[in-house]
Every structure is written in C-alpha cells, then in structure tokens.
Amino acid sequence: MSTLTMTRPQAALELALWQVEADSMNSSDLYLWLRDCGLPPEVAIRLKDLINVTKQVAGKAISLGKVIVMKLIEFVKLHPNMAVGIALGAMLSALITSIPFLGPLLAPVTVPLGIAVGAIVGHRLDLAVGGRMNGSIGIVEITQDVIEIARSFIQLFIDTVVALSNEFQEVAV
Numbered sequence: 001m002s003t004l005t006m007t008r009p010q011a012a013l014e015l016a017l018w019q020v021e022a023d024s025m026n027s028s029d030l031y032l033w034l035r036d037c038g039l040p041p042e043v044a045i046r047l048k049d050l051i052n053v054t055k056q057v058a059g060k061a062i063s064l065g066k067v068i069v070m071k072l073i074e075f076v077k078l079h080p081n082m083a084v085g086i087a088l089g090a091m092l093s094a095l096i097t098s099i100p101f102l103g104p105l106l107a108p109v110t111v112p113l114g115i116a117v118g119a120i121v122g123h124r125l126d127l128a129v130g131g132r133m134n135g136s137i138g139i140v141e142i143t144q145d146v147i148e149i150a151r152s153f154i155q156l157f158i159d160t161v162v163a164l165s166n167e168f169q170e171v172a173v
Contacts, residue, residue, distance in 0.1 A: 011162060014159075015062070015067075018067045018070065018071075019060075019062060019063060019067070021070060022063040022066035022067055022070060023063070025066060025070065027048065027051050027052060027066070030048070030051055030066070030069065031044055031045075031047075031048045031051070033073075034047055034048070037076075047069055049065075050065040050068065050069060051063075051065045051066050051069050052065055053065030067160070068160065071156055071159075071160050074156070075152075075153065075156050078152075079122070079123065079126050079149075079152070080126065081121075081122040081123070081125035081126045081129065082119055082122035082123045082125075082126055082149065083122065084118075084122055085117075085118035085119055085120070085121045085122025085123070085125070086115055086118045086119045086122065087118070088118050089114035089115040089116070089117055089118025089119065090111075090114060090115055090118070092110075092114045092118075093107075093110045093111040093113075093114035093115065096110045096114070097110060097111065116146070119149055120142060120145050120146065120149070123145050123148065123149050124137075124145060127145075
C-alpha cells in the first residue's frame with residue numbers, strides 16, 4: 001500500500017498476506033540468507049533474535065519480527081547499491097571514530113556524513129543501473145536524491161506501521 005488512509009480491512013488483508021509470507025519463511029534459512037549477504041555474525045544473530053519476536057493479537061500469533069525483517073530485506077533488494085553504500089559509509093565512519101584521541105571528536109560529524117554520502121552514492125548507482133539517472137550532479141540532484149531516499153524508506157516504514165497498528169487497535173476496540 002502507498003497511502004496513509006489505509007482502511008482496517010486493507011490493513012488486515014496486508015498483514016494477513018505478510019503473515020502468510022512470514023509463515024512460509026524458515027527462521028534458519030533467513031539467518032543463513034543474512035549471513036550470505038555479508039552481514040557480520042553479531043548483526044545476523046541480533047536480526048535472528050528479532051525474527052523470533054511474535055505477538056498475540058485477537059487470538060492470532062503475528063510474527064512481527066519476521067514481517068519487519070522481510071520488509072527491510074524487500075527495501076534492500078529494491079535498493080542494493082544504496083544498502084552497500086550505507087554499509088560502507090558506516091564502516092568508514094567506524095574506522096575514523098576508532099582513531100585514538102581524534103576519533104571521538106570526529107564521530108559526531110563522520111558517522112552521519114559517512115552514512116549519508118554512502119546512501120547517496122549507492123542510490124545514484126541504483127539509478128544508473130536502472131537507466132534513470134540524468135548524468136548531471138549538483139546540489140539540486142543530491143537534494144533530490146536525499147528526498148527520494150527518505151521518501152521510499154519512510155513510505156515502507158509507514159505502510160508497515162499502519163498495517164500493524166490497525167491490527168493492534170482492533171483488539172482494543
């Protein structure tokens with residue numbers, strides 16, 4: 001869904017479809033997929049812990065963790081270079097932050113800047129691969145990229161939260 005005015009029946013249907021997909025996905029297979037994507041074992045284990053989170057709603061067990069991880073995976077599959085760019089920007093930021101004495105002073109600037117630059121470069125690569133990049137680069141194009149990145153991620157987040165919150169409100173009513 002791509003609207004903020006999702007009705008309860010639409011949200012229930014969306015959540016039911018996500019739950020069917022979550023039920024068909026084995027947690028161990030999902031963990032292996034995360035490791036095959038190059039995630040460090042610590043991150044994959046944390047995500048595996050999230051995968052196992054379920055919530056009882058209206059007598060139904062909802063695999064909240066699996067749904068959230070599946071939506072993140074869907075986002076990464078749609079924007080593979082952006083995901084790699086963010087990871088590389090975060091790694092570079094972590095390296096700079098680990099420099100004795102100077103690293104902690106640079107951290108407040110390098111972490112957000114590294115992640116933002118990585119996301120923009122990766123997004124531009126995704127656009128180039130899809131044949132949708134116009135070739136010019138300037139402050140206007142970078143600003144458009146930032147807006148497009150934020151819009152796509154926030155829309156994914158909104159769709160997920162709206163579907164889940166409508167389902168939880170049903171219990172309280």
